[in-house]
Each structure stands twice: as C-alpha cells, then as structure tokens.
Amino acid sequence: MRITVKQQVLLAPATVLTLLVMLLIFMQYTYWNLAQKRHEAKVIGTTFIALAEADMAARRLHLLLRSMQHTGMAAPEDMALVADLYERLLTAIDRLEPFGPLKDSGQISQLMTLAEHLNPANSPEPGKTAELFARLRAELSTLSNITQIHRNKLRLVHEQDINQLVERTAAVSMIVLILAILLGLFISIYVSRRILGRIQGLSNNAARIADGKLDLPDAPERIRDELDTLALSINRMTKRLIQVIGTEKLLEGAEEERRRIAMDLHDQSLADLSALLRGLQNLKTTAPDEVATQLETLAQDLERALANLRDIMNNLHPQTLDILGLGAAIEAHLEQHCANHELPEYHFYLDPRISAINLDRIKQLTLYRIAIEAIQNVLKHASASRYEVSLELRAENLVMAVEDNGKGISRNQNHEGRGLNNIRERARAIGADVSWKPSRFSSGTRLELTLKLTE
Ligand SMILES: Nc1ncnc2c1ncn2[C@@H]1O[C@H](COP(=O)(O)OP(=O)(O)OP(=O)(O)O)[C@@H](O)[C@H]1O
Ligand SMILES: [Mg+2]
Known part of the structure; x- marks a missing residue:
C-alpha cells in the first residue's frame, strides 16, 4: 500500500508527537504513583498525631477520675474538664484513619468501643475504669508503634522513590527525546527522498517532452x-x-x-x-x-x-503565398474573387510589421486557408453588406480577423459543414486559438484567430 504525499509529509511530526505524548503519559503515571504514596504518608501522619492526642487525653482523664474517686469530691469545674477530656478522646479516636494493616483489623472500632465504655456520664465502677483505661492505653500504644514503624518505612521508601523517579524520568526523557529526534529525521529524509524522487521522475518526463521526445x-x-x-x-x-x-x-x-x-x-x-x-x-x-x-x-x-x-x-x-507572403496572398484572393459589385464590399487591413515576421510555410498556408474559408462563409451565409479582413500584430501575437456586419451565426443553427470544423482543426494544428464573437459592427460575426509568435 502506498501512502499519499500528504500522509508522508505528516508522518514525521506525527511520530515525534506520538513519542512525546507517550513520554507525558509515562511521567503522569509515575507522578500519580508518587502522589498515592504521599497521600498514604499524610494519612499515617494524621493517625499518628491523633493517637498521641488520644493517649494524652486518656492519661489525663484517668488521672483526674482517679483523684476524684480518691477525694470523693466532684467540683463542677472538674466535671467540666472530665467531659472536655472525654470529648477530646472521642474526637481523636474519630480522626484515626485506617491505613495498610489497620484497614481491616477492626482495631480502631475496638478502640472506639472501649472509649464508649469509659463514658463518665455512665459513672463506671472505679475498678473497672482502671482496667478499661489500662486496656485502652495498651491498645493506643500498640497502634502507635505500628504507625511509627509504618511511618519510618514509608519515609525511607519515599526518599528512595523520589531518587529513583528523578533518575528514571531523566533517563526515559533523554532516550525518548533522542529517539524522537532520530526517528523524525530519518522519516523526514526517507519521505522527502521518496517525494523528490517522484517529482524528479515527473520533471524528467516533462523535460523529455519539452525536448520533443514524445x-x-x-x-x-x-x-x-x-x-x-x-x-x-x-x-x-x-x-x-x-x-x-x-x-x-x-x-x-x-x-x-x-x-x-x-x-x-x-x-x-x-x-x-x-x-x-x-x-x-x-x-x-x-x-x-x-x-x-x-x-x-x-x-x-x-x-x-x-x-x-x-x-x-x-x-x-497559392503561388502568391510563396512569392509575396501571407498578407499579399489574402489580398490577391480578395481582389481576384471578391472585388465584384454584386458581392459585399470588403476592407483589408495589413499591419506593415507583419512582413518582418518569419512565419514558416505551413503556418502561412494554414492561416491563408482559414482566411479563405472565413471569407467564403461571409459571402455564403452572412448576408452582409460589408466585411473586414485584418492581419495585425498585438503584443507577441499575430491576430487575424474576418468580421462582417451580417446576420451573425445563429446559436441554434444545427447545420455545421466542414468549414468551421476545418478552421478549428487547422488552428489547433499550428497551436493557434480561434473564436467566433459578435462583431463590432451593429450585427454580424467576428472570427478571431490568435497565434503566439514566441514559443
Ligand atoms: N460569417 C457567418 N455569418 C453567418 N453565419 C455563418 C457565418 N459563418 C458560418 N455561418 C453558419 O455556420 C454554418 C456552418 O459553416 P461551415 O463553414 O461549417 O459550413 P458551410 O459553409 O455551410 O459548408 P462548407 O464550409 O463545408 O462548404 C453555416 O451553415 C452558417 O449557417
Ligand atoms: Mg463554410
């Protein structure tokens, strides 16, 4: 399958772009992984602080309750402090976020149950309270240890990850960029050589035609x-x-x-x-x-x-053509065959510069025959009272015109003899343009033939 020029031109930038997009996706994925770990570290940090706060609240609550039980007195500000400390304990436990091993272990919900049992509003027994506090604090300590271990481990991994990430990203980016440049260059060179090869082939063909090798x-x-x-x-x-x-x-x-x-x-x-x-x-x-x-x-x-x-x-x-040239030959024809009172009056104009032109014999003959047929058509069909035959030089062109003031070529006439067709064929054979237009008289036809003199 051959790809088109447009596709070939787009191939190199498309390849480079694809490689760069792949690099971007790779970086995005790597950073996403890192962001996940960062989030986990944040969760552990929050849990660690919440555990410390819970432990502190539990310890102070325990001490306060113990002193209150010991003295047997409960001042209203002590009661308020107890309520506040209990509230803090619950809030701290509530802030614990399960991570890694704590996710499905149920330790956090166990902690909450223990804390609920310690609700001072339920005035638990002093002996049971001491035991519950001991269990709660032991639990908090275990969790704190686990969190600490995890936190340390994660910090280490995180640092390693960042180092690896920087190294890997730098290496991959370097490789992808070099690859993109080399591949882009290679494809561009390959594609342009192919396109240039085809253009060269076409240009050789055109040059051969110009040299006449057909x-x-x-x-x-x-x-x-x-x-x-x-x-x-x-x-x-x-x-x-x-x-x-x-x-x-x-x-x-x-x-x-x-x-x-x-x-x-x-x-x-x-x-x-x-x-x-x-x-x-x-x-x-x-x-x-x-x-x-x-x-x-x-x-x-x-x-x-x-x-x-x-x-x-x-x-x-026409011998006059060989001897006198085109203008004189046409004029001679007009004088011999058209200077008759019964025929329409003619006017012949010959640009004096025409005689200096070196037209080859076949072109002269062709123009002569076209002029004769056009004059013949005026006499046969136009019903004109006058007509003009002219040979002029305009810019680099020789312009021959036969123009009458007759009825004009009817658009819907369906008869076409050999005359008009021969005129077209002859004109084409010498590379001239021929056209029939309305004449510059009030009516009639103007046949105009234009022959380029410079090749
Ligand atoms: N100068 C003109 N004015 C009016 N009608 C014209 C003129 N020249 C040609 N025609 C019309 O175009 C038709 C075709 O012309 P064409 O020269 O092809 O055929 P023809 O003159 O009838 O026959 P032939 O040239 O083969 O002897 C003519 O029949 C005529 O109707
Ligand atoms: Mg004719």
Whole structure:
C-alpha cells in the first residue's frame, strides 16, 4: 500500500508527537504513583498525631477520675474538664484513619468501643475504669508503634522513590527525546527522498517532452495523491501532443501533395493546353473565315478552361503565398474573387510589421486557408453588406480577423459543414486559438484567430 504525499509529509511530526505524548503519559503515571504514596504518608501522619492526642487525653482523664474517686469530691469545674477530656478522646479516636494493616483489623472500632465504655456520664465502677483505661492505653500504644514503624518505612521508601523517579524520568526523557529526534529525521529524509524522487521522475518526463521526445510516460493506475494527478496530466498532455503533431504532419503531407499536383498541372497540363491554344490561334490566321469563327469560339472556350485550371491550381497551392507572403496572398484572393459589385464590399487591413515576421510555410498556408474559408462563409451565409479582413500584430501575437456586419451565426443553427470544423482543426494544428464573437459592427460575426509568435 502506498501512502499519499500528504500522509508522508505528516508522518514525521506525527511520530515525534506520538513519542512525546507517550513520554507525558509515562511521567503522569509515575507522578500519580508518587502522589498515592504521599497521600498514604499524610494519612499515617494524621493517625499518628491523633493517637498521641488520644493517649494524652486518656492519661489525663484517668488521672483526674482517679483523684476524684480518691477525694470523693466532684467540683463542677472538674466535671467540666472530665467531659472536655472525654470529648477530646472521642474526637481523636474519630480522626484515626485506617491505613495498610489497620484497614481491616477492626482495631480502631475496638478502640472506639472501649472509649464508649469509659463514658463518665455512665459513672463506671472505679475498678473497672482502671482496667478499661489500662486496656485502652495498651491498645493506643500498640497502634502507635505500628504507625511509627509504618511511618519510618514509608519515609525511607519515599526518599528512595523520589531518587529513583528523578533518575528514571531523566533517563526515559533523554532516550525518548533522542529517539524522537532520530526517528523524525530519518522519516523526514526517507519521505522527502521518496517525494523528490517522484517529482524528479515527473520533471524528467516533462523535460523529455519539452525536448520533443514524445515517448508516452506511464500513467498511474489509481489516483492517490496530487503527484499522481500531475503524472496523469503529463501523460494526457503527451498523448494530446502526439495527436497534434500527427495532425500537423498529416497536414504538412497533404499540403506538400497539393503543391506537387499544382506543379504537375502547371508544368504539364497548363503547358500542353497553352500550346494547344497557340496552335488554334495560328490555325485561325490561315483558316477560311467560316472555320476561323469556329476556331475563335474554340480558342475562347480553351482560354476559359485555362483560367479555371489556373484557379484550381491556385486553390491547390497559392503561388502568391510563396512569392509575396501571407498578407499579399489574402489580398490577391480578395481582389481576384471578391472585388465584384454584386458581392459585399470588403476592407483589408495589413499591419506593415507583419512582413518582418518569419512565419514558416505551413503556418502561412494554414492561416491563408482559414482566411479563405472565413471569407467564403461571409459571402455564403452572412448576408452582409460589408466585411473586414485584418492581419495585425498585438503584443507577441499575430491576430487575424474576418468580421462582417451580417446576420451573425445563429446559436441554434444545427447545420455545421466542414468549414468551421476545418478552421478549428487547422488552428489547433499550428497551436493557434480561434473564436467566433459578435462583431463590432451593429450585427454580424467576428472570427478571431490568435497565434503566439514566441514559443
Ligand atoms: N460569417 C457567418 N455569418 C453567418 N453565419 C455563418 C457565418 N459563418 C458560418 N455561418 C453558419 O455556420 C454554418 C456552418 O459553416 P461551415 O463553414 O461549417 O459550413 P458551410 O459553409 O455551410 O459548408 P462548407 O464550409 O463545408 O462548404 C453555416 O451553415 C452558417 O449557417
Ligand atoms: Mg463554410
């Protein structure tokens, strides 16, 4: 499975982040453990103090009760003190918090029962009171010992724990940070090398295409990321280029063939027919009048046939284009075929800078044929009273326009002959843009072709 560019870019930071989060969790866990122990130490401390207070209250209560029993007198302030001491004893026992071994031993509740038996309000017997105090204090002492032992043990463990914790945390943090940096670096280098490798491949393909080597680069089977999209676009671009170049070659071949036919017609048929015409004219001078008139008619027919043949030849390959260039060839066509009172009036504009441009023959021919078809369409379909044909230089572009004031191309006309299609195909073959817009006259169509002159 291949991961996408976006995922690859995110891989390194995600790994580093995951490691840092794991480090944080580890530290949190360690401190939580420590906090537990701290809480236990606090509980033991409270219990220890409560035990000492209980013992002190019990001792003073015992002494006071004993002296009261001895004298047989109970002053009201003594009674108040007894009640206060008993209250303190109970409060202290109440504050005891069971920990570790004391949790389920029941010693604390036993202590409370003993204390309740000692309630001075119940005026217990002196002998029993002494015994109860002895048991209570013995119990308190045992608990105090247990608490003390536990307290010491815990203090020791706590100190060790803190030392260990500091060492462990420092070591683990160090290891995790180094690991995160190394892993981040490694992944970044690995990922960027992979991405750069793919970009390099694409750039090589693009460079090969730019150099004219049109071997079709591989297209990805599935689009997973932006680079796959780019690879597919390069592949499609190459296919299209191969097609365009194919069309261009085909066009070039066809033009060459037309030129050859035009030359053959000129050198062979035209020469033969011209010889025939000369023969007829010679014959006419010596022939009797009757025959001479017929010969004259024949000679006129032959001249018309010759003019038609010249037209066909010119259509096949406009010689003016080779001799005078694009502008002059279009102008010659207009003068020969469109300067007629029955046809709409035309205006031809040729930018003088055009003659300085060195357009290759195939481009000139293509532009010429497009202009002829556009003019033909104006005459056939536009019902215009005038039209303009122009060749201009605009910035780095050659702009050729045929603009009429006719009825305009109807949007919902469903007939499309070969003319418009040929114009599009021809324009595409030489890399020009062609469009049909509303004309700048009040109505009509403007065909505009733009050819970039800088490659
Ligand atoms: N300048 C124009 N003004 C008005 N309509 C036009 C103009 N140019 C083309 N059209 C319309 O577009 C249609 C298609 O033109 P296209 O050149 O493709 O075919 P065509 O001229 O009818 O036939 P072909 O060019 O194959 O001899 C025409 O039939 C016409 O309706
Ligand atoms: Mg047409």
